[in-house]
Amino acid sequence: MKIALFPGDGIGPEIMDEARRVLDALDLPGLVVFEGDVGGIAYKRHGHPLPEETLTMARAADGVLFGAVGDPECDNLERHLRPEQAILGLRAELGLFANLRPATTFAGLEDMSALKPEIAREIDVLIVRELNGDVYFGEKGMRETANGEREGYDLMSYAESEVRRIAHVAFRAAQGRKHRLCSVDKANVLETSQLWRDVIIETAADYPEIELSHMYVDNAAMQLVKKPGQFDVIVTGNLFGDILSDQASMCVGSIGLLASAALGERQTEFGTFGMYEPIHGSAPDIAGQGKANPMAMILSLAMLLRHSLGREDDAVRVENAVAKALEDGVLGGDLGGPAGTREIGDAVLARL
Numbered sequence: 001m002k003i004a005l006f007p008g009d010g011i012g013p014e015i016m017d018e019a020r021r022v023l024d025a026l027d028l029p030g031l032v033v034f035e036g037d038v039g040g041i042a043y044k045r046h047g048h049p050l051p052e053e054t055l056t057m058a059r060a061a062d063g064v065l066f067g068a069v070g071d072p073e074c075d076n077l078e079r080h081l082r083p084e085q086a087i088l089g090l091r092a093e094l095g096l097f098a099n100l101r102p103a104t105t106f107a108g109l110e111d112m113s114a115l116k117p118e119i120a121r122e123i124d125v126l127i128v129r130e131l132n133g134d135v136y137f138g139e140k141g142m143r144e145t146a147n148g149e150r151e152g153y154d155l156m157s158y159a160e161s162e163v164r165r166i167a168h169v170a171f172r173a174a175q176g177r178k179h180r181l182c183s184v185d186k187a188n189v190l191e192t193s194q195l196w197r198d199v200i201i202e203t204a205a206d207y208p209e210i211e212l213s214h215m216y217v218d219n220a221a222m223q224l225v226k227k228p229g230q231f232d233v234i235v236t237g238n239l240f241g242d243i244l245s246d247q248a249s250m251c252v253g254s255i256g257l258l259a260s261a262a263l264g265e266r267q268t269e270f271g272t273f274g275m276y277e278p279i280h281g282s283a284p285d286i287a288g289q290g291k292a293n294p295m296a297m298i299l300s301l302a303m304l305l306r307h308s309l310g311r312e313d314d315a316v317r318v319e320n321a322v323a324k325a326l327e328d329g330v331l332g333g334d335l336g337g338p339a340g341t342r343e344i345g346d347a348v349l350a351r352l
């Protein structure tokens with residue numbers, strides 16, 4: 001089994017250290033671990049946020065664990081050299097089109113949610129976010145209008161094959177859960193969304209046992225806060241999924257808790273090749289201070305164990321250790337508690 005670790009920038013290396021300690025404690029037989037540079041650190045060391053050797057390392061692995069990228073010192077670079085291009089490049093180059101972002105209540109955290117405890121208790125949603133298309137990957141640029149103004153543009157588009165493949169992922173996910181799928185779009189305004197909705201409806205014919213609904217994204221943002229328990233699986237495009245998942249994190253309690261898996265079609269000897277990362281970013285405001293919550297990173301490792309290495313038992317062990325630490329009141333600053341990054345790592349290890 002081969003895993004590539006890409007810690008990245010900001011809090012990335014700090015939280016990756018804790019995930020690495022958990023990984024080492026599992027003592028998986030025959031595991032080989034590589035480490036590579038991505039993001040701002042890669043730009044500074046190699047002149048590019050996604051060096052060729054990093055990409056090669058990812059391709060050779062069964063799964064990639066990704067910390068976070070983003071460095072304020074790189075904000076003025078040309079777009080193709082910015083740290084965020086590493087993550088977009090990896091997703092595109094590796095064909096990772098399906099992003100699973102689960103958000104589930106943790107026992108003992110109801111009071112930390114931005115919602116009322118009785119509402120927070122109901123959350124068990126899986127956001128299936130399309131990851132290779134949408135406005136993220138359309139033609140973009142800066143041009144001058146006829147009257148001499150600057151105009152920025154980003155083309156939003158989806159091909160039906162792109163919608164269909166993510167639809168199948170979402171319907172199949174719903175089969176393994178509560179059989180409810182809500183497709184989120186903006187079909188009242190966007191042609192991209194009309195096609196999205198049409199293809200979702202066509203695909204539904206293959207899944208008669210799944211209860212399908214549709215919701216406009218503005219309403220979905222509101223409903224996620226009002227009554228999150230109504231959702232089982234949400235399927236949505238790249239941009240809407242990005243925003244809704246950060247919002248879902250605060251319903252659970254903190255962005256420091258939500259993990260994600262980016263999957264494609266490539267199968268490895270042990271499962272599906274994927275890249276796993278917290279949904280949060282490099283948090284420059286707290287980087288280097290030992291304050292970051294490493295739980296989202298550790299839970300991302302659990303997803304890697306499950307999907308790419310076929311180690312369901314180990315995945316559950318890690319998830320239970322995190323849940324137990326939270327239940328025991330081990331709370332980081334993001335949850336209003338005093339625990340630092342290392343202390344949270346220690347607490348998870350002790351419960352493994």
Ligand SMILES: NC(=O)c1ccc[n+]([C@@H]2O[C@H](COP(=O)([O-])OP(=O)(O)OC[C@H]3O[C@@H](n4cnc5c(N)ncnc54)[C@H](O)[C@@H]3O)[C@@H](O)[C@H]2O)c1
Pocket residue numbers: 011067068069070071072084087255256257277278279280281282283284285286291292293294296332333334
């Ligand atoms: N996957 C990624 O690598 C990824 C994701 C999102 C943003 N980014 C990048 O990260 C940089 C910062 O972006 P941002 O500030 O908008 O979002 P962010 O997610 O990095 O931070 C938002 C807020 O949440 C806090 N936070 C995030 N993760 C935390 C954790 N584990 N523990 C405690 N607090 C945490 C931060 O301190 C900050 O106050 C930008 O360069 C952005 O492009 C990268």
Ligand SMILES: CC(C)[C@H](C(=O)O)[C@@H](O)C(=O)O
Pocket residue numbers: 084087088242279280281
């Ligand atoms: C850093 C950025 C490109 C990325 C995204 O928008 O997909 C991040 O916000 C995420 O949620 O993974």
Ligand SMILES: [Mg+2]
Pocket residue numbers: 242243246279
């Ligand atoms: Mg995001």
